[in-house]
Amino acid sequence: MKRRDLEQLEAENLLVGQAKDFAAIGYRYSFGLDTSETLLGLTCGSLSKVLRSAVEPAGFVFQHCTAEAAVLSYDPGETNIALRNRYFAAEVMRQLQVDHLPYFCSFASGCSGFTSVLATASGALSASTNERPMVCVIADRSPPGVPFSMSEERIVGSDHTSAFLVGREPIGYQLLGLGYYSTTRTRVPFLEVVKRTLQMIQELAATLELDMSTSELTVHYPNIFPETWKMVTRYLRNPQVEHVLDEMAERAHCGSSDSVISLAKYHQGREGRIHIAVNYGVGLHLAVCVLKEKASN
Numbered sequence: 291m292k293r294r295d296l297e298q299l300e301a302e303n304l305l306v307g308q309a310k311d312f313a314a315i316g317y318r319y320s321f322g323l324d325t326s327e328t329l330l331g332l333t334c335g336s337l338s339k340v341l342r343s344a345v346e347p348a349g350f351v352f353q354h355c356t357a358e359a360a361v362l363s364y365d366p367g368e369t370n371i372a373l374r375n376r377y378f379a380a381e382v383m384r385q386l387q388v389d390h391l392p393y394f395c396s397f398a399s400g401c402s403g404f405t406s407v408l409a410t411a412s413g414a415l416s417a418s419t420n421e422r423p424m425v426c427v428i429a430d431r432s433p434p435g436v437p438f439s440m441s442e443e444r445i446v447g448s449d450h451t452s453a454f455l456v457g458r459e460p461i462g463y464q465l466l467g468l469g470y471y472s473t474t475r476t477r478v479p480f481l482e483v484v485k486r487t488l489q490m491i492q493e494l495a496a497t498l499e500l501d502m503s504t505s506e507l508t509v510h511y512p513n514i515f516p517e518t519w520k521m522v523t524r525y526l527r528n529p530q531v532e533h534v535l536d537e538m539a540e541r542a543h544c545g546s547s548d549s550v551i552s553l554a555k556y557h558q559g560r561e562g563r564i565h566i567a568v569n570y571g572v573g574l575h576l577a578v579c580v581l582k583e584k585a586s587n
Contacts, residue, residue: 291321291332291449299446306437312446316516316535320542321448323431329359330378333429333451334385340425340453341386347455348422350393351410352379353403355430355545355571360397378429400571401512403428403546405468405579411456412465423457428546442477443572445514450544452551461586463553463565467494468579478574484521487568490578491526498580500564506530508556509566512548513538519568553581561585 294302295318296309305312323329341347354360362376383389394414399406411424431449432438438447455462469490491509495502509531511519516535523533536552544551549567556565563583570576 291327292324293319293321295319296446303435304432304437305446307444312444315444316538317446317542318539320446321450323449329429329431329449329451330362330381330385332449333378333382333427333453336451337382337425337427337453338386340455341388344423344425344455344457346422347388347391347425348418348420349391349414350379350383350388350425350427351407351414352382352393352395352427352429353399353407353546354378354395354397354428355401355403356433357397358433359430360395379427382427382429399472399575399577400573401514401543401545401548402470402569402571402575402577404549404567405470405569405577407546408456408465408579409468409470415456415458421458423455423459425453426456427451427453428550430545430547443514446542448542448544450547452544452547454550454554460584462557463581463583466498466580466582468577469494471574471576473574475574480515480518483515483518483570483574483576484525486574486576487522487578488525490576491522491566491568494578494580500580502526503528504530505564506532507564507566508532508534509568510534510536510549510552510556511568512570513541513543514570522568557583557587559583559585559587 296312299305300309360378364374364376368374379393379395394410407426411426414424429451523531560583565581567579
């Protein structure tokens with residue numbers, strides 16, 4: 291992966307705006323695929339590591355934030371529709387020789403896709419007697435030459451991929467509940483993001499009988515809008531809340547992988563510790579899930 295600082299990104303016309311504006315928010319670097327790398331190769335590498343723990347999973351759930359990442363390039367003159375349907379998920383599975391297994395794929399949830407794949411995989415397991423886990427795969431890259439930092443949101447992104455298991459074994463994190471909100475509006479005030487995030491956290495806490503005023507909580511946010519998430523944490527009114535924005539300056543925003551990276555790094559083997567993952571996707575997609583940490587990782 292190639293690391294660029296903000297000045298390099300600005301020089302390559304990959305920022306909508308000036309480097310100093312993004313530096314003021316908290317960004318410093320981002321990572322992109324080098325000329326010798328492909329998102330397909332990067333994803334096969336991370337997924338193969340996960341498959342060592344689940345050589346024969348029940349199936350796969352793939353998620354992309356950008357539509358361009360969901361389909362590989364094909365010859366526009368190809369008349370065979372089967373050869374034009376070069377879905378990313380299928381290509382990955384063929385390369386790793388697991389293409390006899392079922393798979394699902396989505397990209398419409400944007401950067402809130404972590405919760406999307408979690409819900410899909412959990413639903414598939416709950417509707418089945420299969421004891422094998424589902425594998426969730428997230429993969430995204432910015433289209434070459436296209437600025438990935440939006441003019442209003444001020445987001446710097448990195449190419450990324452991540453994978454994890456969703457199963458029945460009591461390891462890692464136990465999913466206690468999740469909430470989801472979507473709108474097709476293209477402009478949403480940040481104040482509404484704060485209000486709706488708080489509402490969703492409070493509603494989930496009430497359903498789970500979780501005392502938000504006294505519980506020790508770790509809240510994981512995506513590497514965007516730091517001031518917005520500070521407001522959410524402040525309005526939770528709990529001095530024991532641990533506010534997590536993980537390495538925003540060093541690795542920028544990794545889309546749906548932000549939650550995967552953060553949850554993996556902050557697992558401490560403390561049985562029963564509560565984590566809340568907050569996801570935001572452009573549009574507005576807002577998602578919140580409550581997880582209980584298990585001693586075994």
